[in-house]
Amino acid sequence: MKVGLLDTLGARYGRYWAAFLKELGVEVAVPTLPAAGALALGRDSLPDEPVQVQLALGRVLELGRVDLVLLPQTPAVASDAWGEALTDLLPRRISGLPQLLALPDGGPEMVAAATELGQRLTRNPGRVRLALERVKPLAAEKRAEMPRLNMGSRVTVAVIGPRALLADPDLSGGLREALDALGLHGVYLPDLPAAQVAERGERLENAARAPAGEKELFGALKLLEGKSAVRGVLLASPARDGAHRAALNRLAAMTHKPALVIDVDAGQTEWPELAAFRDRVTLGAAARTAPDTADEAGEAS
Template identity: 65%
Template sequence: MKVGLLNSGAARLGAYWAAFLRELEVEVVPGAITDAEALEIGGQSLPGESPVVQLALGRILALGRVDVVLVPQWPAVSGDAWNEAFTDLLPRRISGLPTLIPVPDTGEQVEAVATEVGLRLTRNAGLVRRALERARILLNRNKGEMPALNRASQVTVAVIGPRALLGEDVLSSGLRQALEGLGLHAVYGPDLPLAETLQRAERLENAAKLPAGERELFGSASLLAGKSAVKGLIFALPLHDGATRAALTRIAGRLHKPTLLLNVAGGQTDFPELAAFRDQVTLGVAAAEGDA
């Protein structure tokens, strides 16, 4: 059996799943094209969908003739059909795809799912137990630390958005370079320790009833908005992603610092709205310093 692993720079547990498959001794097929090429291929097949979906599709198609592909599950927001059921929805849109198996990228169910996947791929319980034991060390390596909130002579802004967008260089590098070029120190929500983000999200009314993606986005926004160093928040969302736009709009409405909602397309490098936002937060800092 030939197995593909959807390679994603945004995945927290990509190294774990790669090690687990290696220990299962199955044939793992790597993608043969660049992320930019995968984004272009996915965009040609699903031109009206978000770049996150297009990139994932392009990577799957790049695997060629495989029997199974393991696909990281991204936390969904309200009304988010793609992230709620990506591996079910994509084969309905694109025919001829290999079997897609969703695997968790965080949480307590990782090893339970890994056991099911391992048995499905090998039908060898002893081999699966060994693979679980050897890969386990990689489950606890991504707790993370708080990123630096200050940089000399620069105003700090938070950038809040889905990990599947901000964690992919091919999707977010243009935004990162634009912020650097404007002299802003950007702190990205997905870089925060997940435990602290989720703990902060518990402050939200009815938090337990909200989808995991919405809790994570709110937690990161609330945590950074509460830091005095952060002067404004940019809410980045993939182009054509109405569910994420609605979720980020709701979250922005709860905050009391300057906010900007920003569409991000694949390969985009020009963000004209950022200059005005830079001026807004910079003038706010200057006014506060003048009053002091």
């Protein structure tokens, strides 16, 4: 059996799954096309769908003849059909795709999913147990610290959006360069400690019934907006993704700091509205020479 393994959609544990498949002796195919080529394939088939879906589809198409394609599960927001059921929707929209399987991207359920996958691929419980033991260190939750909140004379802004967008340099690279050019220091959701984001996400109203993606976005906002170094909040939505745009609009209404919601497309390098946002968040920042001791202690917590 030949299995495709995608590294799109903000995957964090690609090394774990690649190592696990290798230990099982499974033939693995990985995408090799430049991102622009994969996006072109996806856009040709689904021109009106969210950019992260287009990229994932392009990566599947470029793999050609494989028996199964593995991709990371993504936390959905409200009314997010693609986030909730991408592996079901893609084959309905595009005929001839191989079977797709979404796998947990971290968390305690990842090992259980690996066990089930290994049994499916090998029918050999002993080999599966040995493979799981050998790759166990790669399943450990990565210990993360808060990223730097101060960067020289730059003004700091929180950049919040789905991991599928912000953790993928092929999709978010243009935004990062644009912020740098404007003299802004962005602190991005994927760089935040996942445990701290999750803890604050549980404070969302009706958290028990809220979609996982909504809680992650809210948790990132609450983790960052209380930091004195963070002067504003930039909320980045994947282009053509109405569900995430609506979720981020709701989030913008929850913060007391200057906020801006933008759409981000692959290859995009300019957002005219960013200059005005920069001016808003830098207003009064020049008079702020350095955080006091209390602020520094708070930002380190």
